[in-house]
Amino acid sequence: MSNWEYAPAPESRDIANLKPAYRMFVDGKFVEGSGEPLKTVNPATEEVLAEVSTASKADVDTAVKAARRAYDRVWGRMPGAERAKYIFRIARLVQERSRELAVLESLDNGKPIKESRDVDVPTAAAHFFYHAGWADKLGYAGFGPDPRPLGVAGQVIPWNFPLLMASWKIAPALACGNTVVLKPAETTPLTALVLAEICQQAELPPGVVNILPGAGDVGSELVNHAGVDKVAFTGSTEVGKLIQRSLAGSGKKMTMELGGKAANIVFDDAPLDQAVEGIVNGIFFNQGHVCCAGSRLLVQESIADELLAKLRTRVATLRVGDSLDKNTDVGAINSRAQLEKIQELAAAGEAEGAQRWTSPVPVPDKGFFFPPTVFSDVQQSMRIAREEIFGPVLSVLTFRTPDEAVAKANNTPYGLSAGIWTEKGSRILWAAQRMRAGVVWANTFNRFDPTAPFGGYQESGFGREGGRAGLEAYLDV
Ligand code: NDP
Numbered sequence: 205m206s207n208w209e210y211a212p213a214p215e216s217r218d219i220a221n222l223k224p225a226y227r228m229f230v231d232g233k234f235v236e237g238s239g240e241p242l243k244t245v246n247p248a249t250e251e252v253l254a255e256v257s258t259a260s261k262a263d264v265d266t267a268v269k270a271a272r273r274a275y276d277r278v279w280g281r282m283p284g285a286e287r288a289k290y291i292f293r294i295a296r297l298v299q300e301r302s303r304e305l306a307v308l309e310s311l312d313n314g315k316p317i318k319e320s321r322d323v324d325v326p327t328a329a330a331h332f333f334y335h336a337g338w339a340d341k342l343g344y345a346g347f348g349p350d351p352r353p354l355g356v357a358g359q360v361i362p363w364n365f366p367l368l369m370a371s372w373k374i375a376p377a378l379a380c381g382n383t384v385v386l387k388p389a390e391t392t393p394l395t396a397l398v399l400a401e402i403c404q405q406a407e408l409p410p411g412v413v414n415i416l417p418g419a420g421d422v423g424s425e426l427v428n429h430a431g432v433d434k435v436a437f438t439g440s441t442e443v444g445k446l447i448q449r450s451l452a453g454s455g456k457k458m459t460m461e462l463g464g465k466a467a468n469i470v471f472d473d474a475p476l477d478q479a480v481e482g483i484v485n486g487i488f489f490n491q492g493h494v495c496c497a498g499s500r501l502l503v504q505e506s507i508a509d510e511l512l513a514k515l516r517t518r519v520a521t522l523r524v525g526d527s528l529d530k531n532t533d534v535g536a537i538n539s540r541a542q543l544e545k546i547q548e549l550a551a552a553g554e555a556e557g558a559q560r561w562t563s564p565v566p567v568p569d570k571g572f573f574f575p576p577t578v579f580s581d582v583q584q585s586m587r588i589a590r591e592e593i594f595g596p597v598l599s600v601l602t603f604r605t606p607d608e609a610v611a612k613a614n615n616t617p618y619g620l621s622a623g624i625w626t627e628k629g630s631r632i633l634w635a636a637q638r639m640r641a642g643v644v645w646a647n648t649f650n651r652f653d654p655t656a657p658f659g660g661y662q663e664s665g666f667g668r669e670g671g672r673a674g675l676e677a678y679l680d681v
Pocket of ligand 1: 360361362363364387388389390391418419420421422423424425427438439440441443444446447461462463464494495496542545592593594
């Protein structure tokens with residue numbers, strides 16, 4: 205261990221162009237919503253960043269009607285090659301304004317600037333670039349010679365990847381010829397509203413994209429609105445089930461990307477140092493606020509002690525703190541409510557008899573922070589092995605045989621992702637075939653690419669986003 209200190213390396217927040225007030229975006233214009241305004245907070249400092257107007261029921265109706273008009277008159281009938289030009293323009297503008305977006309995202313969400321800068325914003329741009337490329341080639345996607353769009357998409361997204369989730373939802377919808385009304389999460393509305401500015405800058409026709417900040421009630425109004433043809437939701441399994449219940453029989457096409465409790469399996473022949481990096485990335489990236497986080501580590505018993513020792517040494521080096529510092533590895537927990545949920549589940553882990561190890565790293569006094577935590581001696585029945593913690597908390601279980609590893613990995617109501625660490629290609633294929641998870645990473649973790657379909661099994665949801673498969677969700681096929 206070294207005893208030298210890192211000098212502070214803060215990214216300047218000026219480039220975020222933070223404004224005291226933000227308004228919703230409807231029919232190509234920023235307008236005052238008639239809902240109760242909300243205050244969005246920097247979770248790393250608890251300071252209020254801005255006041256944001258929110259939508260009322262009437263505003264949801266206005267936005268859906270604007271989206272319908274734009275669909276009927278302009279976007280739904282526009283040739284794909286023309287639509288592509290706008291989407292390419294949005295992609296380029298996201299790149300041009302990438303530093304502004306990254307800093308704003310870190311301020312509003314609490315995630316480290318190195319992640320918003322190197323992952324969220326470039327991947328958001330990549331989603332627009334990729335889908336722009338599809339807009340004039342839908343006839344070759346395998347859904348017939350001229351697949352038609354669905355109409356108006358109502359999209360509701362969570363707070364863990366605010367800009368990336370907005371792009372992930374808007375890009376395929378637009379490429380396929382749909383118009384959009386999107387509700388960002390209550391705690392992270394800002395980058396979606398800058399994306400709205402980018403749509404204006406790209407001269408996207410009014411009404412093609414509408415952004416309505418607000419709380420869950422706005423989301424509920426939106427998905428239940430009779431003028432919405434397609435619902436795309438990312439968030440908790442609980443709310444996903446609620447939406448499915450209320451939309452049953454409505455004929456609306458749905459995609460649900462919900463929770464997860466992914467197994468990251470390390471076999472005894474795995475390259476251990478590489479696996480440690482993958483485990484760290486799997487659970488501490490984005491403070492563990494990742495639906496596909498590798499939150500259950502399954503390690504072969506014969507190497508468990510060695511791996512855990514290496515893991516603790518590595519985790520102890522992760523720096524927790526200021527999200528705008530370029531050397532920060534783990535930023536702030538997005539909200540007080542989420543911090544309390546993590547604290548409650550960690551306490552339950554201890555009460556149920558798991559061994560708790562907390563990184564000795566210093567944690568700021570102000571703001572919402574939780575130090576990286578590893579639980580060993582975890583049993584499958586414990587809450588920390590079953591429930592989505594959505595925080596920087598890893599639960600470690602052991603196994604003896606490959607069959608046991610797969611059985612334990614699949615012993616979950618979820619099924620979004622999984623990881624396998626081994627030097628044998630045959631073992632990767634063997635395990636991947638048996639794993640009931642939408643994405644299986646081999647000797648890596650948390651790799652995202654717009655060309656790769658992403659989605660879940662069981663309570664992790666249904667439908668795929670990304671790749672050719674993701675287009676289907678936005679086409680009438
Ligand atoms: P939610 O599922 O409540 O939020 C996701 C989005 O849905 C938000 O925009 C939310 O609005 C909105 N929403 C809430 N209620 C409704 C409704 N009835 N109809 C339509 N939209 C609605 O997740 P939370 O933010 O409350 O997080 C709770 C837990 O969910 C986390 O601790 C985590 O375990 C899990 N989660 C999982 C995610 C994943 O990707 N797997 C993402 C986010 C959370 P609002 O912001 O106002 O709540």
